[in-house]
Amino acid sequence: MNAPQKRSFKQQQLIVREDAIIDAVNGLLAKKGYDLMTMDEVAAEVGIAKASLYKHFPSKEALAAAAMIRLLENTLTYVRSLDPAMPALARLRSILQWALEVRMAGGLPTLPAENTTLRDSLVNNFKYVGKVLDMNELLGDLIEQAKKDGAIRIDLPTEVVLFTIYARSCDPSVDYLKMMGQYTDQQIVDFLLLTCFNGLGPDPSPAHAPK
Amino acid sequence: MNAPQKRSFKQQQLIVREDAIIDAVNGLLAKKGYDLMTMDEVAAEVGIAKASLYKHFPSKEALAAAAMIRLLENTLTYVRSLDPAMPALARLRSILQWALEVRMAGGLPTLPAENTTLRDSLVNNFKYVGKVLDMNELLGDLIEQAKKDGAIRIDLPTEVVLFTIYARSCDPSVDYLKMMGQYTDQQIVDFLLLTCFNGLGPDPSPAHAPK
DNA sequence: GTCTATACCATGATAGAC
């Protein structure tokens, strides 16, 4: 049976397997971070031998890069799926909300801010860097549109707003609030959206007077 | 004691040496984080042999804990030094500003949000936990005072504000902005204070001064 | 491509001389 179906089937098998590996990596990356994640754990989670991992991905760094790239692709897909008729600020809110919900569900590793090991390997990964640039452009356009709409402070440079939104998606206050166990995931997301876009200062437009 | 002067002098010598060690740890912790910091690096930075480190501190965890405790003590000292006549919100701003300036100068490790290894050892450290509780109480009182002053949103629980301020002190957007090299440290601090207390949204009252 | 077994190395921690 040299039929093309079989070959395609095999490739599909491979993709499914590798997707399962990336799922495991994604969870471990979110739970422990890159340095504390070991290849033994990944192999155990997937249910295969450690050596088999290396048949799919040549190194731990490549494995983590694949997970980060898939995450970026998912995010790009979500960003592009948003209704262009929606105001820019509402779209930015939706994007951050989506990222936070994914993260609360255990699916989002904290971005490689200072994690030198992973960061250094990612900046040399053309595919990853390309996706990041795509994301920066999409969000940067949204931010500038929101500024024109008067929905975002004009005295903040676009890059500052962009990095702030990135930072909020992996804000540690979410972890602390979750550990307290006092609030639902949805409440925590709402708190973070509020502090991000409105700040800690008082609500300036009290339709009904607060006291 | 039999010879108080001599013993005291020796103890001073010891303290100076251990302070130098903690200086090195502080810098490395800020630069690389706990996991990537090695005892060899610490020893090299101080200029002593690795084995000598273990005469002063029994383990890597104890060493990091000592550095974190000293940092907390310095922060507590600063917080307590603030003029009680200053409005609560202004004091909170000053505290965050101080923390950010220390950090930009290379002296503040990112808080142990997800770094499980270090975190687990710190929560079992009575001295560290005690200082954290002291800090929580001091800042919590300030936050509640600021709420009464109408300077902080009343619909945000005090813990949310507290964790938000903690999170901002180690916000990764600072690192990203610093890497860009386009802004001075002071500008970056100002951006962060603005986004923290006023949010990304537009300045609501360009005409009249805020309270 | 999957397994078991292992090479190899980095690193935390210790031994023992001085």
Next chain:
DNA sequence: GTCTATCATGGTATAGAC
């Protein structure tokens, strides 16, 4: 208390059988 030299552990990566 400082040093040099060493141990022990754990983790990435690979070899080789099937």
